[in-house]
Amino acid sequence: MIEQVAYRVGEIKPFYAMALLARAKELEAQGRRIIHMEIGEPDFVTPQPIIEAGIAALRSGQVYYTPSSGLPALREAIANWYSMSAGIQISPDRIIVTPGASGASLLAMAALLNPRDTILMADPGYPCNRYLARILEGNPVGIPMTAKNAYQFTADHIESYWSSITKAVLVASPANPTGAILCQATLDALINSVESRGGALVVDETYGGLVYESESITALTLSDQVFVINSFSKYFGMTGWRLGWLVVPDNFIQVADKLAQNLFLAASTPAQYAALAAFRPETIQILEERRMAFQQRRDFLLSKLQVLGFYVPAIPQGAFYIYADCSKFSVNSMAFSQNLLENVGVAVTPGLDFGCNDPHRYIRFAYTTSMERLQEGIERLQTYLS
């Protein structure tokens, strides 16, 4: 038999976090109590107003296809949200509703990348973005982010890594796994650098809204030429509904619509109707309370991890992750993760899931579980590591 599997598949690594999660579930089935700090999904259920809107949509038979680019009312609601939260006017035509941020990333890359075109992205970074580029036969280039720079992607990185075959740059703010955010000045410099080179800047704002000290800023306030990925999953608490969006420059509206028609036809209709309730004041109030809870968890977890001997060079400003240097305990973070799970029932994600920039020194903690469980996790770590 000839080799049927496409080459691209061989270059895609499975997520180690998934294997650890499977092992954690095995242990739970045996009666062990596991503290989950490996999961990139908040423990909070979807806010009730969104659930109710979803139920109302189903009751009234809103189950037919929407246009490929999304329900017009939802595209307008997103535009209004940009107006209210960021004071900017974005035409709803530029907003394409997608099946999750995954759909938005796939769409942006399909619109931009020719085979062998490079797209620069952060290492460590969200692994799917790297593999989506590869699936489309583009060439993802990971740029090592450094602790001394608080893992911030800067225009200097572009200066160093841009080449004649570079087509685009993907940055995330807040970033997974580091929680780094891009301030306005940094974003401005990135935009200028990419635009002056004729490239495209894709800003992944999947964790937008989940920012703690500083103001959450969208790149759309600074340029109408950027591609912005966003999601209803994280801040809005709609993970399993699979809903996100992509904002494109004017000259990509038709392009994005054509690609959406073919790649996924349209996003889920009940989810789109439910999401109409995501921007209501009563929902935002719930979401803001959750943001405070995340901040409290971060503050607790960060200080405790530092006391335990994990090295976290800069306070993670957003998302719900702490990317910690565990080299005081192990320079094999994969084995260390397995040990933590087997010996004290604490599940974390090894650095290997995020790239090849010194991953063996790092693990990612997600504070997507309750304070009570975080406390229990810290106590277990304390006992084990001291």
Add this chain to the structure above:
Amino acid sequence: MIEQVAYRVGEIKPFYAMALLARAKELEAQGRRIIHMEIGEPDFVTPQPIIEAGIAALRSGQVYYTPSSGLPALREAIANWYSMSAGIQISPDRIIVTPGASGASLLAMAALLNPRDTILMADPGYPCNRYLARILEGNPVGIPMTAKNAYQFTADHIESYWSSITKAVLVASPANPTGAILCQATLDALINSVESRGGALVVDETYGGLVYESESITALTLSDQVFVINSFSKYFGMTGWRLGWLVVPDNFIQVADKLAQNLFLAASTPAQYAALAAFRPETIQILEERRMAFQQRRDFLLSKLQVLGFYVPAIPQGAFYIYADCSKFSVNSMAFSQNLLENVGVAVTPGLDFGCNDPHRYIRFAYTTSMERLQEGIERLQTYLS
């Protein structure tokens, strides 16, 4: 500015049906009553048991991510359905739940196609499949289906078109837009032909279940090496929920799971819980009644179109389309479609949406609207064409 849009986009044509639909909506906004026979979406709402299951899922907070390959209970339910309806045992591990059949096609092609690999498919055929192959840098090759052969894809086509760079063959049964189905002998010959060449056969069974005279047969009864695409959209009446599945051979289970993780993370959770009710006897009863209604519509529309002078060489056996030769009236089916819309308010899809095999002689009628409206449409056509 350098050309930012990827080359692939230039090769993707927008769907003419979408432009006609937009024009139809304009006319409706002006007060015109339009008979829609262009839409590939049944007028029936999702069966009530599925809606209720969806509502129950939302009420109980089933809004978190499922595993990438789908909810285990749903994969099992699909396997049980194959057992009950086709008498075959398919391991749930081989079933990957996807965001619609679109997700299943994308997954299958991403797993199989290297750049420039050809994939053979029918012309006329569902246009997204052609473009998905192109998006992945594969090379879709349309094979002209002929009226004298009732538009059936056969092993002879493979014999004629297979080349050293052919990797896969995609066939659909029932097929869009022709309604042709593949009988067991034809399917068997196709399987033998493709497997003997070391290629992969992908069978699109999106319209499986919507078969009128004959038995609906799945290719899975004949081989465990085929890839089978299916959908909850058409027979099960769940279009807007965006849910489908892909059955893969054993050695593609890990491959498909890895690709699903990256391409879409997982399908919609509320939709997956809702779909658990799709196989219940009370749902199947509703669906079977609808199938009878479709058959009645097909019989009516087909006989009337033939009397009017449209040429339909073979009775369409499945799906909900009639692909009719309109050359008695026009050899420019695009202009003819526009005329029908403007002059008598009947919307149909021009052949151009389905490929380049003599498309100017053909239009597609969808019987996705009520008998009453079909009758009205026929009366309008009668007046206009006689």
